[in-house]
């Protein structure tokens with residue numbers, strides 16, 4: 001049986017890193033039927049739509065997407081495709097594990113932090129209008145339904161995966177109603193999970209606390225915009241944006257994508273690090289129940305990182321994107337696969 005997956009290459013470094021991830025996935029022997037559809041500027045030039053119906057129909061069918069980053073124009077232009085996709089398919093949980101890979105020198109070794117970000121509402125929705133010239137309004141809409149379900153998601157994940165602590169991150173000292181609601185819902189849900197320690201930190205303090213001592217946190221539960229910002233901060237703990245994966249999860253659909261964006265500064269040069277995309281693909285494999293294949297890729301990836309010669313330049317190497325992918329495939333093919341110790 002082949003898995004039908006919607007493949008969205010994206011733009012900028014998107015096609016380079018998705019191509020590398022797809023080659024490595026296919027080298028596991030797991031069969032995929034990729035439905036390739038794009039979004040953003042390239043889709044507009046081809047179909048006259050930034051978010052083409054072909055893409056929505058494909059995800060409707062496959063229920064699983066592997067997505068490269070899509071550029072969102074700054075201060076004008078079309079609205080974010082990423083936000084639109086998350087809303088359209090109610091992908092309410094943005095799940096981002098922050099873990100070190102071997103032999104990448106970082107300020108903090110052995111970071112193991114889970115970020116759970118509400119993915120459908122809040123200021124990040126970009127609901128804005130110009131009231132009169134020189135005055136704009138940006139709406140932060142927070143609902144009890146969305147706050148409850150993201151808190152439930154985080155605590156359920158913690159219980160299933162034996163995580164010990166969740167901190168709800170907020171600015172309820174200033175946004176007393178909106179972030180206040182987020183906090184009230186987090187507190188209410190936390191009562192059902194007495195084995196998990198529940199804490200609350202104000203978001204600005206959290207930035208300082210993270211940089212001082214990231215080990216004090218286990219899981220962070222955040223409203224949309226705070227999750228967006230803190231994810232990039234946490235990426236720096238493990239070597240940068242080229243390494244951190246993500247998953248957008250709903251009740252029926254899941255789209256897997258790296259935390260990073262389209263990186264226009266390095267696009268088209270075959271130098272981007274595909275690790276974040278590959279680790280997102282690993283989350284997809286586990287979602288599909290392909291734990292052995294996920295484990296084989298992970299073992300190969302760690303071997304390449306241990307050897308160091310074939311790393312991309314963002315993590316101190318000289319290899320190109322495609323050379324790095326070749327090395328992971330080679331390592332996978334030469335590796336005796338140990339029993340999975342941790343999925």
Ligand code: NAI
Nearest residue numbers: 069070071072082241242259260261262263266272273314
């Ligand atoms: P970015 O994440 O694209 O780049 C930030 C920095 O990290 C750059 O210096 C870049 O070279 C580096 N970087 C990112 N990914 C890398 C990789 N795989 N390997 C090596 N270096 C990497 O963030 P930026 O510049 O703020 O955003 C660029 C565009 O991407 C914007 O249009 C933004 O809206 C979009 N974006 C899209 C996302 C998505 O589709 N999910 C997520 C974040 C941003």
